[in-house]
Amino acid sequence: RNLRARKDCKYRRDLMSSIYQRMTFRLSIISAMIACALSTLNAQNFSLSTPGIAIVTSTQGAAQIIDPTEGTFRVALHEALSLSDQTIQTKQDGHLFLACSNGLGIGIDATTEVSFISYKQSPFSEERAKLDFEPSTSAIDIKLISGAINVSSEGISPRSQVRVNTPNGTVRIHSANCRIEQSDTGTTIITFGGNATFYYANGEHREFISKFNGIRINALSASLGEITEIIDMTQIDPTKQAFADATFHASNRVHFKATVGDAPATPILIMPSTYYEIPSARPYEYTE
DSSP: HHHHHHHHHHHHHHHHHHHHHHHHHHEEEEEHHHHHHHHHHHHHHHHHEEOOOOEEEEEEEEEEEEEEETEEEEEEOOOOOOOOTTTEEEEETTTEEEEEEOOEEEEEOOEEEEEEEEEEOOOOOOOTTTTOOOOOOEEEEEEEEEEEEEEEEEEOTTTTTEEEETTTTEEEEEEEEEEEETTEEEEEEEEEEEEEEEEEESOOOEEOTTTTHHHHHHHHHHTTOOOOOEEOGGSSSSSHHHHHHHHHHHTTTTEEOOOOTSSOOOEEOOOOGGGGGGSSSSOOOOOO
16 A cells, blocks of 8 residues: 555656646747747837838918928928928918828817927838738827827727827827817817827826727826816817818828838828719710
């Protein structure tokens, strides 16, 4: 009996040792895979070597761009912009829409001043340019000084960063159609689709804003890490929804051809289908 008991104990120890070794081996493989994935992600993040580019899809009223090297000039329809280190100002009667090479749509409302701190993306191939979602990894930092902007990021890569900085904190947009307003009453964030996160300036608190919700945060509540007001979405001005829809439409009006080396992507306007329904200036017909 003692001999059999010793053999059973040895068998159990050998079995447990074998199981432990297999688990350790599998864990080491999983750890290696995670490390490889993280290194790949970091490599992609550090490969944002290509300047992002945007094109003005439509504009109305007075709007101007302030460039530190080229000075101040009026915004022109279908003009390509690098956005990095540029400030756009619109007057009371002005607004414009931009389509970006990462699939982002940006609407700049009337009486607005917004600075684009930086806009970079990783190079992408022509095959990836044909995809319905972002073909690259990108990072865009925006500073809203006053007024209102809409950002439509549906289809943006989950690895990409879309940030809008305000005096009261930073809005991180996650595949959403989001409106950010900055005025004397504070910062207002409204999501017409998708989700966004507001990070307080103290870095200790944040607010998650889900689809069709809105919040307002003023300077005092921002210092306390609290929401000033929950927006009643039933009372939202319908023109804000229309502006959000127009921003989403702008993001689908342009196809960006693949990057070549470190050169930015090439924008190609997509004509609406109604364009092809216009009667020819020189009608013709077939006769037998």
